[in-house]
Amino acid sequence: QVQLVESGGGVVQPGRSLRLSCAASGFTFSSYGMHWVRQAPGKGLEWVAVIWPDGSNKLYADSVKGRFTISRDNSKNTLYLQMNSLRAEDTAVYYCASEVMGHFDYWGQGTLVTVSS
């Protein structure tokens, strides 16, 4: 069965960087687009970024453009989110989500990023 497992979250100071990972299994990872979605504490869902199956195209929310970079290693079945110049408003649970059977069909358990001094 499809499984997505995020890691890499933690507490980081404003202006610093963090890299999240999402390990995928149970499907042919290299064939499907992948997204990052975040959820600030007590708030709703916000789409962050998407990457095409072969990594050829990447799109970002305006709120993270220029600071975050989505990437993938299809040989390792892993999705990444490099987050630079972090701000307090980036504090959230970050989920990876797949497009195996359409948009956002499977989600990971999430990893919490807290940006605080």
Added chain:
Amino acid sequence: DVVMTQSPLSLPVALGQPASISCRSSQSLVDSDGNTYLNWFQQRPGQSPRRLIYKVSNRDSGVPDRFSGSGSGTDFTLKISRVEAEDVGVYYCMQGTHWPPWTFGQGTQVEIK
């Protein structure tokens, strides 16, 4: 960006009673391919979101048939025919027609009355 507006934001429902959540989009969600990319998600307390419905009315595998989706254009509805205790949580609609960005509604909290 397409704005998704849900109502109500809070929905107390007695066990065994029906529930209905509305989702309106700021523009038509009919894609040039003829499909309407409107999904519904359930997020139980402390859990990740789970997709329930895709393309307006298609239930995902394992989703009980008490959940149904309907609508067209800019107006969509998620219905629960008989609410059970396990249905407590927040429900989100999401559009995938006009991207980027993919946009979600604010969420509707379903609780047992």
